Amino acid sequence: MKDHTFQDCVKCTVCTAYCPMAAVTPFYIGPKQAGPDGERYRLKDKSFYDYALKYCLNCKRCEVACPSGVRIGDIIAKAKLDSPSFKPGLREWVLANTDLMGSLAVPFSRALNPILGLDVSKKMMDGILGIDHRRQFPAYAKETFEHWYRRKAAKAQKRFSKQVYYYHGCYANYNNPALAQDLLKILNACGYGVQLLKGEKCCGVALISNGLGAQARRQAKANLAALRKADGPVLTTSSTCTMTLRDEYAHVLGLDNANVRDNITLALKFLSEKVDSGEIRLAFRSDYQKHIAYHTSCHMERLGWWIYSLNLLRMIPGVRLDVLESVCCGISGTFGFKKENYELSQEIGRKLFDQIRDAQPEIVATGCETCKWQIEMSIGFEVQNPVSILAEALDIEETTRLNAARP
Amino acid sequence: MRFDDIIIGGGLSGLLCGISLAETGRKCLIVSQGQSTLNFSSGALEFLACEEGVSYEQALKSLPGSHPYSKIGAEHLFVLRAEAAGLFERAGIPMRSDIRCNHWRITPLGVLKPVWMSLSEMTFFSKKDLPEKILVAGIKGFLDFNASFVASGLSEAGVDAKVCEVSVRELDELRDNASEFRSANLARALDGYAIDRLAEAINAESPEVDYILLPAVFGLENGKSVERMLSKLDKPAALIPTMAPSVPGIRLQKLLKKRFVALGGTFISGDNVISAEVNGGRIDSIRTERHGDTRFLAENVIFATGSFFSNGLKATPEEIFEPILHLDVDYSGSHGDWFNEDVYAVQPYLSFGVKTDDSLRVSLGGKTLENAWAVGQLLSGSLPLKSGCLGGVSVLSALYVAGQIKLAAQ
Structure with a gap:
């Protein structure tokens, strides 16, 4: 299946103006050239612009910015998968196989957790695999x-009597079961x-971005x-x-997911809509007080x-909420773990870090786990999925009572 | 999800309408399909092309009744021009304007064009105050701003204009990739000390002139770099727009969006409204591509979807239509009559747009929709390039509709 939206590009370059990577390095030619421009050349030779593709974060902010509906990020992601010279190595395989x-x-x-945190292990991973020694690995559960x-x-x-399915993904399963429990x-x-799917696997986002x-x-x-x-809605907690x-x-x-796509939804969307329609009622603790800053992850933005x-x-009475300007945190899944990307990753994140430092929240809320790693590692603010914040703020007993009394 | 007002389109018109409504505490949603034409704009807004000294009221008399200005009325327009200035000020966007008559700006071709309101760093002259000796400073290798074009245009207007080309080492890495040596990338590199050294290089060329013009490649996020640049120059100076993307336009877009969000507005980007539910002459709700089955309900729906470029209007060889709801559209003749083969001639298609009543309410199948309005370039009846009313129609129609909604809510 070929994506022909590249023909709709009018060369306005507004995507490049909003690209977080083009903003920090002149070596990235930008989404317009790597995407729709490059696609014309790649019809002749798949290796065109190869050198630029590795810079793409797959953040999709170019697609959000495009006034002409060009799926720029998809074009680049596919070019990367098809490129003859973009070969994954051991590091890519290790980083991408989150399930294994x-x-x-x-x-x-x-x-393992304390070992992964040791300087000597970090140096080894840096030397052998090319995983940056400054990066903190998320702890395993x-x-x-x-x-x-x-x-x-x-x-x-x-x-x-009512049942939903939960696609937990790797993070909630291996790193943060507390989120799933919330x-x-x-x-x-x-x-x-809540039911689990039979035979759920990692969604594969890291495999795609690492060329597998x-x-x-x-x-x-x-x-x-x-x-x-x-046979019921499938809920998720990760935006990616x-x-x-x-x-x-x-x-x-290029897989046909049409008959399941609409059935997959973020748990927070499901809850928000049920609350708005009156099907669910929530009661909150009166003693919950928090200053929260909300960060919109790239894929949540998309x-x-x-x-x-x-x-x-x-809806939480005790919450003071700052909504941060939606910008990329810079980690982009496995991208920021790679030695050659560490500095770019931190430079991209600076705009977000500055906003959080200015807001000085008690918690940063975001729907993306890798944003959480990046923010916690870089500036030390605590980050939680809004699901966990909601679980803590709810008066569970009263909420249970309110919803049990309803047909 | 329920809102007071839903605005479809996140460009100049949609944002100003949203800000005006949100300033009175109304809960607003803007759905934007992608970045708007504001990102390609000059940072200057025109009201109507007429000579300096001719009052806007006088100039308005020559417009046909079908022009959006004629529907709004001269008295309202006067009040709304003042309101617009206040709105930009409260958003922290420094603008210069005169609500009574035109000033002049210098275009990238060095031509003087009338302007009503402009970002404060852009050119904004009274014809009698036009500087006598101007230095036009270009940046080496930057093809989207041609200093010689500006200078030759100015010479024709009787100005003594000279040209220089400058650079700083911060731009060298960028220059390696000539096709991306574009305004937004330059603006990112031109920060801090790079600005100071660029100013020094220009100052060295400017002892004999009394004014400096340079390309608008400063301050993508906020006006700090612009202020720094202008303050480091020895002579008074102003910026000239470049080829797209427009740095002042991007900044305007960002600052207006920031203001809207700070007022509690919800701004969804990269999404398309795919349907609207009409009941008893009212739009009850809309649905978007990204949000699937979710219905967004509202008291009012404002179409700020723009003209052909922004997909507010679509054309096939057979018809011209409004793609979301197939609202009634004003256009005439058949395909061959819609355009003029001489690209510089007046293009009839530019006046096409959705049909509205005098309050700018839209209609469907000949029936006016009570709670649905059109603002900005989607409106029919204006020839923006010929009449020089592009920005004015966008800003003032938006504030006119917001005003009516606020009044009805009181």
């Missing part, structure tokens, strides 16, 4: 969410039982099969997984779904 690494790491997390769910939660979910807590209080196209397609097909079996499942599968990997997070956060 998570499964291997979680059983040994108690020993003691138990995966899936394991915990089967052990502690599965049975209890059956008592709910979602369960909220949904259960609202009268919904064949594996990305295999995993995507497995996910699509699992998603097709779901959501965009990948809904948009990248079709636009970048989805446009940050409005639901803000809608819910604004």
